[in-house]
Amino acid sequence: xxxxxxxxxxxxxxxxxxxxxxxxxxxxxxxxxxxxxxxxxxxxxxxxxxxxxxxxxxxxxxxxxxxxxxxxxxxxxxxxxxxxxxxxxxxxxxxxxxxxxxxxxxxxxxxxxxxxxx
Amino acid sequence: xxxxxxxxxxxxxxxxxxxxxxxxxxxxxxxxxxxxxxxxxxxxxxxxxxxxxxxxxxxxxxxxxxxxxxxxxxxxxxxxxxxxxxxxxxxxxxxxxxxxxxxxxxxxx
Numbered sequence: 259x260x261x262x263x264x265x266x267x268x269x270x271x272x273x274x275x276x277x278x279x280x281x282x283x284x285x286x287x288x289x290x291x292x293x294x295x296x297x298x299x300x301x302x303x304x305x306x307x308x309x310x311x312x313x314x315x316x317x318x319x320x321x322x323x324x325x326x327x328x329x330x331x332x333x334x335x336x337x338x339x340x341x342x343x344x345x346x347x348x349x350x351x352x353x354x355x356x357x358x359x360x361x362x363x364x365x366x367x368x369x370x371x372x373x374x375x376x
Numbered sequence: 377x378x379x380x381x382x383x384x385x386x387x388x389x390x391x392x393x394x395x396x397x398x399x400x401x402x403x404x405x406x407x408x409x410x411x412x413x414x415x416x417x418x419x420x421x422x423x424x425x426x427x428x429x430x431x432x433x434x435x436x437x438x439x440x441x442x443x444x445x446x447x448x449x450x451x452x453x454x455x456x457x458x459x460x461x462x463x464x465x466x467x468x469x470x471x472x473x474x475x476x477x478x479x480x481x482x483x484x485x
Contacts, residue, residue: 262418291472300380300464300475301419314471349419357471365473367411367419 260284262368264350270374271340279335279371281350289356290333291365292325293317293349301349307333308356340375347372380476382465387482394452396479398465401446405467408441410450413478414461422450422463457483 263282271277283290289308293301303317307327318324322340327333337344351365382398400408410422425432425439425448432439438451452459462478 289471293473298477300466300477301473303472303474306471308471317472351419364407364421364424366421369418 262350262352262366264348264368264371266371267369268372268374270376272376273340273342275340277337277340277373279337279348279373281333281335281352281368283331283333283350283352284366287352287354287366288330289353289363289365290327291351291353292333292335293351293367295347295349295370297346304335306356313357337373340373342375345373345375380465380467380474382463382476382479384477385480385482387484388455390455390457390483390485392455394450394455394459394481396450396452396463396465396481398448398450398476399446400448400465400467400474402467402469402474403443403446405469407468408439408448409464409466409468409473410437410439410448411464411466411475412461413464419464452481455481455483459483 265280291306292304295301305325306314309330322338325335347370349370351367353363353365355363379401388394409424411419412422436453440449460483462480464478465476466473
């Protein structure tokens with residue numbers, strides 16, 4: 259596609275519910291990243307996929323958060339037992355090659371999914 | 377750990393130059409970035425600089441890097457109302473990007 263797309267654009271849920279957020283990266287990009295942006299803050303790294311595998315998941319805040327990328331393209335971020343503190347904009351980014359030869363290439367961001375937990 | 381610091385607000389007169397400053401901590405960063413975020417829009421990569429460069433110019437944008445002091449700046453020449461946005465400084469750190477909290481640039485007539 260022309261750019262990174264994310265669905266839904268907005269998600270409102272109740273505390274304790276399960277949510278899934280979807281990301282479609284730029285076609286041909288092998289690397290995919292999830293970030294979370296709270297109000298008034300910059301994006302915070304959550305997880306990085308190289309192909310189908312999670313190469314770095316050090317940013318996931320706890321075991322309620324999980325992400326998959328089964329075919330190396332679309333990714334789903336899954337949040338169990340949502341809490342009010344999970345409310346944020348969840349951003350997805352992709353890059354052509356990811357982390358190779360000691361450096362990372364340019365990441366292109368999607369518009370984000372705004373998650374509100376009531 | 378890695379950290380990126382930048383001032384929260386900047387107000388400039390239309391037509392003047394804007395200079396947004398940033399400090400970072402990871403001396404091994406290979407790339408340093410400036411992203412722009414407008415209300416309701418996604419993050420837009422404005423420009424980036426390799427860590428072995430001192431300066432990069434791209435039309436109205438000039439990026440200066442002082443690697444010794446770990447200081448990065450973005451200069452926007454002839455600032456226009458369309459430049460109103462939040463500007464994020466960011467550094468690469470292994471496979472991830474570490475962002476600052478953003479500088480909100482407002483333009484006054």
